[in-house]
Amino acid sequence: MVIQLETYQWIMLLVSIISTVVATIKILWARIEKNLDSSFHAMQVKLEDVATQAGQCQSDIRDLERKLYQFQIDLPHAYVARDDYIRGQTVIEAKLDALATKLENVQIKQGMRND
Incomplete structure (x- = not known):
């Protein structure tokens, strides 16, 4: 085809x-x-x-x-800065120690008088 x-x-x-x-x-x-x-x-x-x-x-x-x-x-x-806090705390502790020493001295003096 x-x-x-x-x-x-x-x-x-x-x-x-x-x-x-x-x-x-x-x-x-x-x-x-x-x-x-x-x-x-x-x-x-x-x-x-x-x-x-x-x-x-x-x-x-x-x-x-x-x-x-x-x-x-x-x-x-x-x-408050850490260093400032430590410094302040040291001052407070020193004052407390001085106060404790004075109290001990007063107690010792009173103890001597009572004896």
């Missing part, structure tokens, strides 16, 4: 095949562009969200820095 076609039929067949391929490529290209546009739009929305959150984070960081500086300013007024 042999199919014989005229020249114009070959041309029409070739044009049909080419137009089918071109239409298929156009449809696929349109889908690709649509997917890319939706992806870029979603990315843009996420970037805007991140930029908004970054602005909020920067204000939160500034607030924390202010609180830290205020804490550093209030720290010497509210707390």
